[in-house]
Amino acid sequence: MPRAWHLESRPQGKPTPANFALKDVALPPVDDGMVRVRNLWLSVDPYMRGRMNDVKSYVAPFELGKPMEGGAIGEVIESRVDGLAPGDLVQHMAGWRDETALPARAVNKLPNLGIEPQRFLGVLGVPGATAWYGLLDVANAKDGETVFVSAAAGAVGSAVVQIAKAKGMTVIGSAGGADKCDYVRSLGADHAIDYKAGPILKSLGSAAPDGIDVYFDNVGGDHLDAALAHARNHARLAICGMIGGYNATNAASFRFIMRIIAARIRIQGFLVTDYLGRMGEFYREMAPLVASGAVTSRETVADGLEAAPDAFLGLFEGSNTGKMLVRL
């Protein structure tokens, strides 16, 4: 019997394993135009925390007592549609489960680029596209500029570091702990800041004595305040995520917010979903960088469907390096 993780209760603040329940699910019959898919890889992502709340946001909330959703890569095991055959690898949004039946329009067959399938959940998927469009379009980062990126060892951040280096920028990445900082440096970052080793405000000032032109924000809070403090004139801050705030119930505090005026800083929030219509541009430019090894990626892999909630909760503890995945 197929099984799926259900949202058992809505978290107050930080989620716990008790918010999730693994239950049997009955699949709909595979009618004309549908496929049955056995999942191979599940994605767990910080944005899912927002869907656990019952509030209107850019994606609908998960329904209480219903199966959760998320990006996944699976193998077609039964098909009643032309163009999809058993053995084909597909990407879809029916994650958090081992098996699903879907209409063909809800799945995308993976292009044959000679690249491992799980990369389409990472550096060649939503995290990679988030890095690409956030850095180059939202922040309009240019050759020769100094870019600061937080959570630089994460799925999005590690792509930002490498894209920025490939485009001729000076890159400062922050991450928690010496191992992650080593990884960030191995990606080509000019400086890696261990934010657990001291106040980010001071570390960023040392790493960028002349200030930063761009900040790619994955964490909010003190990092964002430090970026405001060290922003050069006309700096652009692309706000991709605020993982530090997703579980917070209190307000964020900013000592350097007033610098926005004198330095003419631009802060711009964005969603990668606004760029999905431009994914062709991303594949064209990013796939060769991945194929050539100019852009590498690392995964933190949890094994088995049972591990999914812990893998998700680990995102908020910083237990991943690169993309966090669940392998079935």
Added chain:
Amino acid sequence: MPRAWHLESRPQGKPTPANFALKDVALPPVDDGMVRVRNLWLSVDPYMRGRMNDVKSYVAPFELGKPMEGGAIGEVIESRVDGLAPGDLVQHMAGWRDETALPARAVNKLPNLGIEPQRFLGVLGVPGATAWYGLLDVANAKDGETVFVSAAAGAVGSAVVQIAKAKGMTVIGSAGGADKCDYVRSLGADHAIDYKAGPILKSLGSAAPDGIDVYFDNVGGDHLDAALAHARNHARLAICGMIGGYNATNAASFRFIMRIIAARIRIQGFLVTDYLGRMGEFYREMAPLVASGAVTSRETVADGLEAAPDAFLGLFEGSNTGKMLVRL
């Protein structure tokens, strides 16, 4: 003997009269290429608070023990330069004093538009241009959009209200107290919010149940947080001033900062000094609006050089409606 206000000491937090001292000054001789000017109107402005601190900013700090500076309108009483004759009215930056001697390049002769001279310190001067470029260029506000502006009874805010109405926008202005709100409504605002009568977060929600497209920020703090809370998708927040923070020594707190992402909000700080090269465009479009009465302005006038510090300090108490001026 000419007299000028000197910066006697640097304030910690809110300035007090003890930070200022009125002293005699010796004027330089009126050499070739110079004029002597008797001031008629002095401008006091919130940005001067920043110049009282000894920190690098977009304008140099006032020097301790030296005369202060600021916008002023004066009459030429002696000239040793072609093109300027006794009786001519000029604008210059040697305010905070009754008389000055300046090189001709430091003064601008007022254009003869049939408009009272003190308007060139207000609706046709820096405050008016700040409103114009902040609303139309920085925030890119368009016909049919909903605009929220704080300090709407102030020099900049009252101009924002009227320019926005002249351009076909729905306008919500906030101000402190019933009298100022009456004034804001008299300027054409669709809604006036008395921020002293209740939490701005709630009042803005009532005035703009469908949210706001643009926020013109003169105050920061709770107003900015309320604007983040009620921002529609792709809202633009032009940050002109944060008078609520100029005297603050602690951090600003934001409960709704995370909405930047889901609503793709843009926050952009700006300085009118970046637009001084485009003043011709402003005069061309704004002067007819002023001449026709479509854009009116009000002044709060303090009399006599002795009154200048109190007039300045009053800005932080909200004791002005419209442009705060000192008449000599």
